[in-house]
Amino acid sequence: MNLRGIVAVSGRPGLYKLVGQNKAGYVLEGLDAQKVKIVASISSTKLASLEDITIYGEEEDLKLVDVLANIAAVKGEVPDAKADAAVLRALFVDVAPAHDQDKVYTSDMKKIVTWFHLLKDLPLFSEEAPAGLEGQEAPKADDKVDKKAKAATKPANAKAPSKAAQPAKKVNMTSKKGV
Template sequence: MNLRGIVAVSGRPGLFKLVGQNKGGYVLEGLDAQKVKIVANITTTKLASLEDITVYGEDDDLKLVNIMANITAAKGSVPDAKADAKALRTFFEEVAPGHDQEKVYTSDMKKIITWYHLLKDLPLFSEEAPSEVVDQEAIKGEEKVEKKPKATPKPSNAKAPAKTAQPAKKASMTSKKGV
């Protein structure tokens, strides 16, 4: 699953694709049907990459990427984000086993399910993340490279000449006394 470049913007509903950056801010394109392009100010807007989001776990934090993969693989149907809290909790226990039930609120579950419904039709679920793809030729190329010993830095036992302190210039004050 490839969620690289997909961000959530603080204060705005929905998800956005990071298109670029200019001096005024980030250029974002909405993932909804309208494809609205906005420029989010660098200094005031907070962006959260879906690739980096985690959910509180009892032992370790759970990555959102793994939860999304579990939702995709879920045998039952995914509930609507407007479903009651009990249905969301039972579904979330199934797709995110080991999440901390005290720290993960129903609003968080609704947000994740809403994001899933926005992303499910995009080809992101069939793509692999760029960091997971390994180029076999690059690995073979690394094996052919001879390891050269690193150049050892020269010891810096010689001290740099110390600067001599120069006396501070005295301010010359000229005063004229009136007669």
């Protein structure tokens, strides 16, 4: 499941795809049928990537990606988010048996089921996540080594361009008298 670039925006319902970024904020496109594009302010809006969201567990937190994959593997019909709280609790006992039942509220379950219904028909739901890119945007150390290796392989006899090859600078020959 590839959820890279899919975010939840605080204060807004639904999920959004991160399209880009400009000076004013993040450019987001809604995943619902309307495909609304919005610009969320960098300073006042909180974005949560679905790859980074975890659910409270009894011993350790559970990744949302794993819970969504377990929901997809459920045999039969996945209940709607408006289903009874007991139905949602029973679903979560099946798909996330190690979740902390005291800390995971029914509202959290409703939100996760709503997100599942938004994502299940998208092609990114069935494609694999890129290998080795688990939430890391920084360049790899190998990239730095490659740049140093390229600099080291530069020929020793390569010189800076001579002054004769550079265009002559224009000099302002006018003078102001009486200033």
